[in-house]
Amino acid sequence: MIISIRRNATREQIDEVCERIRDFGYKIHAIEGEERVVIGAVGVGDVTHCLESLEAMAQVESAVRISAPYKFVSKEFRSTRTRIRIGELEIGGDEFVMMAGPCSVESEQQIMTSAEAVAKAGAKVLRGGAFKPRTSPYDFQGMAEEGLKLLAKAREATGLKIVTEVMSDQDVALVADYADIMQVGARNMQNFALLKTLGKCGRPVLLKRGLSATIKELLMSAEYIVAHGNPDVMLCERGIRTFETITRNTCDIVAVAALNELTHLPVILDPSHATGKRSLVPALARAGVAIGADGMIVEAHPQPEKAVSDGAQSLNLTQFAQMMNDLKPYTELWKLQRGSSSAKS
Numbered sequence: 032m033i034i035s036i037r038r039n040a041t042r043e044q045i046d047e048v049c050e051r052i053r054d055f056g057y058k059i060h061a062i063e064g065e066e067r068v069v070i071g072a073v074g075v076g077d078v079t080h081c082l083e084s085l086e087a088m089a090q091v092e093s094a095v096r097i098s099a100p101y102k103f104v105s106k107e108f109r110s111t112r113t114r115i116r117i118g119e120l121e122i123g124g125d126e127f128v129m130m131a132g133p134c135s136v137e138s139e140q141q142i143m144t145s146a147e148a149v150a151k152a153g154a155k156v157l158r159g160g161a162f163k164p165r166t167s168p169y170d171f172q173g174m175a176e177e178g179l180k181l182l183a184k185a186r187e188a189t190g191l192k193i194v195t196e197v198m199s200d201q202d203v204a205l206v207a208d209y210a211d212i213m214q215v216g217a218r219n220m221q222n223f224a225l226l227k228t229l230g231k232c233g234r235p236v237l238l239k240r241g242l243s244a245t246i247k248e249l250l251m252s253a254e255y256i257v258a259h260g261n262p263d264v265m266l267c268e269r270g271i272r273t274f275e276t277i278t279r280n281t282c283d284i285v286a287v288a289a290l291n292e293l294t295h296l297p298v299i300l301d302p303s304h305a306t307g308k309r310s311l312v313p314a315l316a317r318a319g320v321a322i323g324a325d326g327m328i329v330e331a332h333p334q335p336e337k338a339v340s341d342g343a344q345s346l347n348l349t350q351f352a353q354m355m356n357d358l359k360p361y362t363e364l365w366k367l368q369r370g371s372s373s374a375k376s
């Protein structure tokens with residue numbers, strides 16, 4: 032249930048509403064709002080009776096039932112888009128946001144060269160893994176804190192924001208010291224201990240869709256983070272596992288549009304992991320802009336042939352700049368479309 036409180040309600044009146052919600056056996060999960068208080072209540076009880084009772088209270092403007100199991104992230108909870116602010120950058124707003132950089136942070140020179148080039152080409156966020164989830168335990172596992180320090184140095188030099196993966200709840204505090212956006216990898220989408228800890232991390236989260244996860248499961252994982260206190264979550268379609276072998280994963284491109292129907296959270300596309308092949312990345316990127324993603328995360332490396340991870344899907348820095356240039360007419364159209372759709376909502 033979502034209960035909107037009238038603007039002029041006093042603290043006591045709000046407490047009175049909370050008490051009544053609890054009396055009906057519901058748990059209050061979040062109270063939010065700058066202008067007005069909106070209370071989210073979850074649980075099992077006599078919904079109809081409870082809603083009637085709440086609506087009869089003078090300080091209650093409306094009380095509605097949310098049918099989706101993912102309550103706070105659903106469009107029923109909020110019909111307007113969530114805009115995530117990171118300093119002057121906004122994700123989910125009026126600009127298409129490009130995030131780019133290597134799969135892994137490998138050296139100071141590699142990350143600095145990448146950062147300067149992607150910033151020059153128009154990216155606003157630098158990606159780079161310092162903790163890497165690798166299929167084989169014998170593969171490069173990432174530079175850990177040393178890698179985070181290099182990312183911070185690249186931010187200092189370029190003004191780019193940093194997105195980097197956190198693999199364990201034990202590393203959340205450390206990664207949050209350096210990152211602007213905490214990335215949850217596909218393999219960790221249902222690591223509930225990690226999701227709960229990210230609810231309290233004080234940083235926006237980029238949540239990637241699991242290798243075999245449904246759209247609903249992705250939304251339920253986002254709900255964990257939001258229900259534990261962090262409303263700044265963006266969802267990422269990065270391809271799912273199917274019988275197809277020509278591409279590394281199968282991009283469920285329509286998931287972007289489906290998510291836009293179901294949730295107010297920003298949606299990001301990762302055309303690199305979705306294809307596994309650099310030649311396919313620009314085409315999928317165009318599709319991502321056209322279908323209404325809020326942004327994109329792309330792997331780009333100064334020398335993809337020497338990359339320690341995901342070289343085959345990484346664009347070189349010239350190819351990345353070319354792709355950004357080629358995307359311009361699409362992002363212009365995106366802006367026009369976004370302008371007219373937000374005018375409607």
Ligand code: PEP
Pocket residue numbers: 134160164215216217218239269304
């Ligand atoms: C990555 O971004 O490099 C990565 C490991 O992605 P995913 O979790 O989507 O496989």
Ligand code: MN
Pocket residue numbers: 134135304330340341
């Ligand atoms: Mn990668």
